[in-house]
Amino acid sequence: MATITDVAARAGVSVATVSRTLNGKATVDPELAARVRAAAAELGYQPNGLARSLRKRRTAVLALIISDVANPFFTSVARGVEDVALIAGYSVVLCNSDEDLDKERRYLDMAVEERVAGVVLSPSGETTNVGALLGRGTPVVAVDRPLPGVDQVLVNTRLAAVEATAHLIRSGYQHIGCVTGPVGIRTADDRLAGYLAALAAAGRPDDPRLVRRTDYRAEGGQRATVEVLRAGPVDGLLVANSAQAIGVLEALRSAGSRLGTDVGVVAFDDAPWATLIDPPLTVVAQPAYELGALAAELLLDRIGGATSEVTVRTLEARLIERGSSRRSPDPADTARG
Incomplete structure (x- = not known):
């Protein structure tokens, strides 16, 4: 098909x-x-006519439960889900879990009570439980983060972190740190693992003082960067998402550190503002829209009974090199020369 x-x-x-x-x-x-x-x-x-023909058995509504609608990454995921759902005649209810398992659980209970046709879910943690939905025959597709026993659409985020860290190493940065998300969130764990793997492959020792785990928000990124700058010499940072990157950039500016020249930065997700700062931000661009679209397609296939085995689709991210990870000549050195 x-x-x-x-x-x-x-x-x-x-x-x-x-x-x-x-x-x-x-x-x-x-x-x-x-x-x-x-x-x-x-x-x-x-556009999944079989699913449309079955929708009379339950509400022609899909639930989309994501961690943070303010994050441009999840905004694009949501648009991908909505566009595909609309083609098939479904509406989408957007639920924001805020990485809170209790809030996520309430939304999952709502999906059961309202008999939605299916759920696309970005799990908030390893203990996310969709048993009640599956027990009632309501299909679930996990997006961005894995969830055992259901269809999944993921990004090879560990490999992307390896490539991003290796890029900082090749660019001449010597003391590279990592700001990533909370423990137990798979994307945060994978990005940290990729960072450590790249250091090991280059024969670089990892310095635990230069690693911080914090929430996926600007405040967390700012707080973590201040701590890293105080902990030891750092001239490079891998940042796990664009919301954190805002806080990282604020902390670097407050410390008087010049982006690229003093501290090279690579951040996950190509936010709309990434090219508007000076120098522009080097990013790991994830195919967020495609993630959402594929998740919706898998869900509609489940609703229509087109597949029985669990499907896992893994997409690749792309490193976009810009000025924030290139060392520029120090103006003072240039003047002296």
Whole structure:
């Protein structure tokens, strides 16, 4: 069965362009829209008509439970889920768990009580329990973070952290630290593991003083950076998400550290503001929209009974090198020369 990603590949466009075309958005270039429609016809793509035919058995609503809607990464995930769901005739209820297991549990209970057709979930921790939903036959797809026993759409975030840290090493930074998320959140654990693996591969000792685990917010990133700067010499930082990166940049500015020159920084997620600072921020760009779109497709397949075995799809991230990880000449040295 052809998927929305198959159509995008055949048409040579993004998944977002396919979604906008099939949803009838007028903003799509007519030539691209024609290519999308032709590709869909060639592949026999159907927006899960079987799922639509079954929706009368339960509410034609999907629940999307994510950790932080203010995070641009999850905003893009949500848009991917919504666009695909809309094509298939479903509405999406957005729930914000705030990385709080109790709040997440309340939303999962709501999904059971309201008999939603399915749930896309970014688990808040290792103890997330979707047994009540599965027991009632409500399909669940985990997005961004794994959850045993259900379909999953993930990013190879450990490998991305290896590549980002290796980039800082190649760029000449000697004392590289890491600001990552809380213990027990798989993406935070994987990014730390990738950072440590890259140091080991380069023969660099890891310095526990230069590692901080904190919440995935700007305040946490700022607090962690202040602590790292006080702990020992640091001239490079791997940062686990764009919200933390805001706090990291604030702390570096307050300390008088010049981005790139004094401290090289690479952060996960290509936030809209990343190219607006000076120098622009080097990032690990994750395919957030595609994560959401694929998660919604897997969920609709489950609703339609098109698959029985657990499916795990793993996407790759991409390092985008910019000025924040390039050493610039010190103006004072240039003047002296």
